[in-house]
Amino acid sequence: xxxxxxxxxxxxxxxxxxxxxxxxxxxxxxxxxxxxxxxxxxxxxxxxxxxxxxxxxxxxxxxxxxxxxxxxxxxxxxxxxxxxxxxxxxxxxxxxxxxxxxxxxxxxxxxxxxxxxxxxxxxxxxxxxxxxxxxxxxxxxxxxxxxxxxxxxxxxxxxxxxxxxxxxxxxxxxxxxxxxxxxxxxxxxxxxxxxxxxxxxxxxxxxxxxxxxxxxx
Numbered sequence: 001x002x003x004x005x006x007x008x009x010x011x012x013x014x015x016x017x018x019x020x021x022x023x024x025x026x027x028x029x030x031x032x033x034x035x036x037x038x039x040x041x042x043x044x045x046x047x048x049x050x051x052x053x054x055x056x057x058x059x060x061x062x063x064x065x066x067x068x069x070x071x072x073x074x075x076x077x078x079x080x081x082x083x084x085x086x087x088x089x090x091x092x093x094x095x096x097x098x099x100x101x102x103x104x105x106x107x108x109x110x111x112x113x114x115x116x117x118x119x120x121x122x123x124x125x126x127x128x129x130x131x132x133x134x135x136x137x138x139x140x141x142x143x144x145x146x147x148x149x150x151x152x153x154x155x156x157x158x159x160x161x162x163x164x165x166x167x168x169x170x171x172x173x174x175x176x177x178x179x180x181x182x183x184x185x186x187x188x189x190x191x192x193x194x195x196x197x198x199x200x201x202x203x204x205x206x207x208x209x210x211x212x213x214x215x216x217x
Contacts, residue, residue, distance in 0.1 A: 018069040023050035023085035031185035038149030040065040065149040069142040081204040086163035095156040099144035165205035174215040
């Protein structure tokens with residue numbers, strides 16, 4: 001589908017911002033590239049990125065060079081940590097106009113099989129998208145296609161939100177270190193995430209291996 005067509009549907013549905021969450025290590029690589037880049041592009045650039053359990057299947061399914069975005073801040077919406085990482089890039093929805101192609105998934109690619117038909121993977125028409133695309137449906141992911149798998153971090157890149165695994169009011173050493181590293185590479189506003197009392201992210205981060213994986217560089 002054409003980016004302009006998808007953008008018009010997004011505006012009609014009130015999707016003014018899109019989101020991309022990642023680990024600190026991968027986010028630093030994206031900032032060094034000054035691009036919202038696919039995992040293939042980051043790997044080809046020789047920069048660090050945190051492994052994901054879907055990496056092998058993504059290559060087989062042909063989405064390894066796609067750029068992924070969400071329609072909502074999953075951490076805030078689900079009241080838990082985002083499994084993709086604690087660093088959230090916030091974009092104006094116009095970012096999709098920088099792509100050469102846009103597809104919206106019907107389910108997360110992690111649920112696909114090699115023989116899953118295209119019409120079960122993606123919305124295949126603007127009419128179908130207009131009817132069934134729902135902001136906040138975590139399965140319905142925006143995938144952007146470009147020849148090199150990268151979109152410049154231009155004026156559509158608005159801000160950064162970083163989780164803090166601390167259970168107290170004072171910023172943790174993990175948050176402070178993350179903010180310092182990110183601030184070296186961007187002049188965008190960086191915000192320490194403030195959660196509701198019922199958010200489970202603090203509990204989620206209590207496993208030391210998770211914090212180490214997500215905040216390690």
